Amino acid sequence: MSTLHVIDHPLIQHKLSYMRKKETGPKDFRQLLDEISMLMGYEVTRDFPTKEIEIETPICKATVNIIAGKKVAIVPILRAGLGMVDGLLNLVPVAKVGHIGLYRDPRTHLPVEYYCKLPNDIEERVVIVVDPMLATGGSSSDAITKLKEHGCTNIRLMCLVSAPEGIRKVQADHPDVDIYTAAVDEKLNENAYIVPGLGDAGDRLYGTK
Ligand code: PRP
Ligand code: URA
DSSP states (O other): OOEEEEEEOOHHHHHHHHSSSSOOOOHHHHHHHHHHHHHHHHHOOOOOOEEEEEESSSSSEEEEEEEEEEEEEEEEEETTGGGGGGHHHHTTOOOEEEEEEEOTTTTOOEEEEEEEEETTGGGSSEEEEOEEESSSSHHHHHHHHHHHHHHHHOEEEEEEEEEHHHHHHHHHHHOEEEEEEEEEEEEEEETTTSSOSOOHHHHHHHHHH
C-alpha cells in the first residue's frame, strides 16, 4: 500500500509560504523550489539501505556506513519538475536524470505526452519522479505508468503541493508508489488548479505568463 509522507519541516513550510505569494517572482521562486527540493530529498532518501565498510581514519581503523543497494534516477516531469532536479542532485550527485514531457490539455485537463528520454539502465534504479504540483494526478500517474512500461519497479513520487484528488488517483493507480509532499491543500478549482496552491508552477518558474 502506498504511504503518503507529508514533510512539514518548519524550513520547508516557511519557504513554501513565500512561493505561494503572488508577488514572488521567478528568480526567488526558482531558488526557493531548489532549496525545498534539497530539504525534501533528505526525507525521500531516508530509507536507503547502508552497508558497513572498513576504512582507516588518520587515527585508527574504523567500521563505517555507506549507501548500499540500487543506484538512483531522478525523473522530472517537464517543465516544472526541472526546478526540483538540482536540489536532489546536490544530495545524490551520481544520480542519472531522465525526462518525461507532459502538458495538461487546457480543456480536458488530461496529460498529453510530448517527450521521453530515460537512462538505459533505469529499471535497475530507484526512481524519484519529481513535479511540484499534484493536481488531478493525471500527469504523475501517467509518468509512473510510463516508467513501469520501461521495467521500473522501485518508484517514489516527490511533489511540493498536492490536492486530495491527485493523491487519491496516484494511490489508486499505483499502490506500490510512496508519495512525498510538503503540503496537502484543500481542493481543485473548476480549472483543476490547486486551491490555495501557488498558481501555474511552470509559468512561475520560467516567467512565461
Ligand atoms: C503542471 C504540473 C504538473 C501538472 C499537474 O504542468 O507541473 O505536471 O500540471 O496537474 P495534474 O496533476 O492535474 O496532471 P503543466 O501541464 O502546466 O505543464 P508545464 O510544467 O509545462 O507548465
Ligand atoms: N498545474 C499547476 O502548475 N498548478 C496547479 O495548481 C495545477 C496544475
